[in-house]
Amino acid sequence: MLKKRLVACIVVRGGIAVQSIGFKKYLPIGSAVIAAEFLNKWGIDEIILVDIDNIARKKGVDFSMITEISKKIFVPLTVAGGIRNLEDIRKIVRCGADKISINKLALTNPEIIKEASEIFGSQCIAVSIDAKLNKNGVYKVFSDSGGTETNLEAAQWAKQVEGLGAGEIFLNSIDRDGSKKGYDLDLVRTISSAVNIPVIAAGGAGHPRHFLEGILDGNASAVAAGNFFHFTEHSPIIVKSYLRRHNIDIRLETYADYDDIDFDEESGRITKKPDSFLEKLRFEYMSEEII
Amino acid sequence: MNDHKILIIDYRVGNHQSVLNALKCLGYNFLSSARKEDIEKADVYILPGVGAFAEAMKNLEQLDVVKTLTEQVLEKKKPILGICLGMQVLSERSQEYGPHRGLGWIKGEVVRIDTNNKNFKVPHVGWNDIKIVKKDPLFTKLDGAPNFYFDHSYHFVCDDSFVSSKCYHGIDMVASLQKDNIFGVQFHPEKSQNNGLKFFRSFFNYIENNKPVKC
Numbered sequence: 001m002l003k004k005r006l007v008a009c010i011v012v013r014g015g016i017a018v019q020s021i022g023f024k025k026y027l028p029i030g031s032a033v034i035a036a037e038f039l040n041k042w043g044i045d046e047i048i049l050v051d052i053d054n055i056a057r058k059k060g061v062d063f064s065m066i067t068e069i070s071k072k073i074f075v076p077l078t079v080a081g082g083i084r085n086l087e088d089i090r091k092i093v094r095c096g097a098d099k100i101s102i103n104k105l106a107l108t109n110p111e112i113i114k115e116a117s118e119i120f121g122s123q124c125i126a127v128s129i130d131a132k133l134n135k136n137g138v139y140k141v142f143s144d145s146g147g148t149e150t151n152l153e154a155a156q157w158a159k160q161v162e163g164l165g166a167g168e169i170f171l172n173s174i175d176r177d178g179s180k181k182g183y184d185l186d187l188v189r190t191i192s193s194a195v196n197i198p199v200i201a202a203g204g205a206g207h208p209r210h211f212l213e214g215i216l217d218g219n220a221s222a223v224a225a226g227n228f229f230h231f232t233e234h235s236p237i238i239v240k241s242y243l244r245r246h247n248i249d250i251r252l253e254t255y256a257d258y259d260d261i262d263f264d265e266e267s268g269r270i271t272k273k274p275d276s277f278l279e280k281l282r283f284e285y286m287s288e289e290i291i
Numbered sequence: 292m293n294d295h296k297i298l299i300i301d302y303r304v305g306n307h308q309s310v311l312n313a314l315k316c317l318g319y320n321f322l323s324s325a326r327k328e329d330i331e332k333a334d335v336y337i338l339p340g341v342g343a344f345a346e347a348m349k350n351l352e353q354l355d356v357v358k359t360l361t362e363q364v365l366e367k368k369k370p371i372l373g374i375c376l377g378m379q380v381l382s383e384r385s386q387e388y389g390p391h392r393g394l395g396w397i398k399g400e401v402v403r404i405d406t407n408n409k410n411f412k413v414p415h416v417g418w419n420d421i422k423i424v425k426k427d428p429l430f431t432k433l434d435g436a437p438n439f440y441f442d443h444s445y446h447f448v449c450d451d452s453f454v455s456s457k458c459y460h461g462i463d464m465v466a467s468l469q470k471d472n473i474f475g476v477q478f479h480p481e482k483s484q485n486n487g488l489k490f491f492r493s494f495f496n497y498i499e500n501n502k503p504v505k506c
Contacts, residue, residue, distance in 0.1 A: 002411075002460050003418045003438065043484070045418060071312050074484045076440060096308035098341065098442065098482060118388055121343045121376070123414040123442040124305060167414045167444065198412045221412060251418045251438055253485065291317070291432075291488045 003249050004215050005045040005222035006236055007200055008229045010035050012051045012065070012081070019227040020052070021178030023130075023146035029230050033068045039229060040073035043254040044236045047073060048101065048170065048200075048224065051081035052145055061088055063095050070096025080128055080170070089116055093124065101126040101170045104143050107150060110164055117165030126168035126200075127161040129154055131187055132175055139187055146174040154187065155194040162195045169195065170224075173203035178227055180206025188218030200224050207268035208242035215248055234258075238270060255286065295498055297321035298333035300360070302350040304376065305341030306481060313481040317491055325354040334369060335498050336360070339481075340376025344385040344401065344445070347376050348393065357394065365396065370472045370498055378468070378475030379447055387445050397470050399449030406461025414444040421466040421478070425455040428497035429467060429474065432489040439466070439478035439486055447477065 010032050011020045017029040029035060036047055049069065053059060061082050070077055079092045080101035089100050100120075106113055106127050117125045130142045131154040139154035158169055171191050173184035183201045192199040198221035201214045205225035214223040229235045234256060241258035243250050262271045299310055301323045314321055314337075321337075322329055330336075340347055351357050363369045373381050382393040385401035393401070404413045420436040430437070446464040458466040458477075467476040474494070480487035 001420065002415065002441075003420075005417045040484070067308070070308055071315075074309075074313060074316070074482060074487060076442065076479075076482050093305035093341065094303075094308060096306075096312060098306065098309070098479075118343055119346050120305065121341065121387075122444050123416060124341060168416065196409060196412055197414065198416055221417065253438075289485065291485060291492055 001249055003045075003251050004243070005200075006211065006239055006243075006250065007046045007048060007202075007222050007224035008039045008044045008236065009048045009050055009202060009224050009226035010039075011226050012049065012062075013053050015053075015062070015065075017230075019178065019230060021227075023174055023177050025178070032065060033072060035230070036069045037072040039236060040075055041254075042234055042236045043240065043252065044075060044229075045251060046076045046078065046222065048078040048080060049097075051079075053081075060084070061092060063091055066092060066095040066097055078126060078170070086112070086116060086119065089120060093120065099124050099126050099168070101128045101168075103128040103130065106161060106166075107141070107143050107152075110160065113161055113164035113166050117167065122165050122167035125166055126170050127166045128170040128172065129158060129191070130172045130174055132173070133184075133187075139190060142174060155190050158191050158195050162197050166197065168198050168200060170200045171202060176204030179204050180228075182206070182210035183214045183218055183220075183223070185213060185218045188214060188220050192219045192221070198222060202226070208239045208263070209265075209268065211239050212243055212246050212248065215243070242268075255289070295334040296332060297335050297337065297495075298329055299323045299337045299339065300330075300356065301325050302347065302354055302356065304339060304347055304350065306339045306374070306479065309479075309481040310337060310339045310374065313488060313491060317488060317495075319495065325356050327355070327359050330356060330359045330363060333363075336364070336369065336371040338371060338373040338377035338380070340374055340378070340380065341442075342376055344376065344379060344387040344393070345389060345391045347380055348391060351380070351394075361394070361396075364473060368472045371474065372494060373473075373475040374481070375443060375477060375479055378477055379445065381473060381475055382447055382449070385445060396473055397449060397453055397468065397475070399447055399453070401445045401447055404444055404446050404460065404462070404464070408461050411461030414442060415446075415460045415464075416442045418483075419458045419460065419478075421456045421458045423456045425469065429455060429469070429476075429490060429493055431493045431496070433486060433493075437486045439480065439483040439490075441478045443477060447475070
């Protein structure tokens with residue numbers, strides 16, 4: 001059976017990876033290449049590289065960063081941000097990315113989805129939807145990193161891009177971005193039931209439980225987080241271990257699998273082992289698998 | 292792999308770079324090209340592929356590699372591994388935005404994944420377990436039902452005798468196939484972390500132990 005995917009978003013601004021809060025505030029992390037390398041080692045299922053600088057300053061795509069990242073990771077790489085035309089897509093794919101995700105470009109020129117999927121295949125073309133509940137209780141599509149409200153309803157736009165040949169929807173909740181409150185499950189459910197293509201839920205994950213909710217209640221094919229994966233050693237493995245305990249079919253094949261650890265439900269962190277156990281570990285030899 | 296020249300056929304499709312990266316990581320020397328001389332000199336081929344079927348066939352024809360490659364693979368029996376779309380082009384035809392004609396090396400057709408079930412979304416994208424039918428030579432380093440990364444909306448339909456592994460996504464689909472010296476995988480070993488690297492290692496170990504037929 002097809003497994004659920006745990007996806008990491010690396011948000012890039014000013015050439016470095018950042019944490020994004022509410023599409024407004026940004027905290028620096030460091031090199032995006034190193035972040036990707038670690039996430040790959042920690043068994044992430046997919047990486048989405050979102051360059052928000054390209055969007056704001058209308059810069060071109062940073063192809064060298066994509067090339068560098070693709071050399072370090074052996075999981076799928078999706079690139080988003082600042083894609084202007086078919087030629088950009090071609091170059092991104094040539095740099096070693098597997099998929100691209102477009103937002104503004106799709107909104108201004110929906111036909112490009114059709115053209116691109118006929119050249120690169122549907123599986124290569126994802127559409128990012130940044131959505132927010134408006135005053136009338138309707139999920140609306142926003143563009144320009146959440147700055148501009150369009151007149152499109154999120155579910156209706158999702159159906160439209162599916163019809164044009166998009167292969168996946170990368171769904172961001174603007175309100176939940178960086179909130180650590182969990183996904184906007186209503187939004188995720190609305191979109192994933194509206195379309196027959198996979199939906200990647202993003203925005204708000206701050207506890208392993210949130211990923212579980214995204215899968216079970218939101219019915220997402222993949223659950224993504226950005227901020228959550230930074231600053232914590234083995235963060236993807238911890239989430240996967242949590243999901244596996246709750247009977248989610250997910251890939252967990254890293255050397256460390258945390259099968260024997262205890263979770264603190266409240267904080268979502270693993271509990272510390274007794275000192276006597278940690279003391280023993282100092283003399284244990286862990287070999288890396290040779291392929 | 293000192294005696295074997297690996298050629299990754301560069302026909303301007305996606306995932307080319309990722310395949311290069313994976314082989315580099317495993318320490319192989321290889322050449323990436325679509326020139327006639329290089330194809331003739333090589334001993335083993337990798338045919339990557341991400342994209343749409345018609346575009347891939349068009350590129351192969353424009354670069355004029357079809358005739359040379361067919362000669363080397365079908366007559367000189369040099370091994371070839373097609374990945375994803377690189378496997379689908381081995382078929383006789385594809386329905387993707389088509390029908391379009393393929394290389395026709397393996398009897399079969401590429402059709403849209405029709406699961407008729409909302410629980411099985413299309414494209415089939417993500418990590419899926421495969422059921423190994425024939426362990427040797429592609430899966431010698433993997434046990435049980437290993438998982439690989441898939442990303443496709445169309446699948447290869449052919450006779451069971453060619454199938455070396457299957458996967459399930461609402462329907463049973465071909466995950467990998469083999470016809471003599473012609474190999475194909477629907478999944479992306481270059482994007483499947485350690486399982487993918489082990490897969491490449493098994494493939495090249497097999498090639499190393501089987502000298503190509505010299506003509």
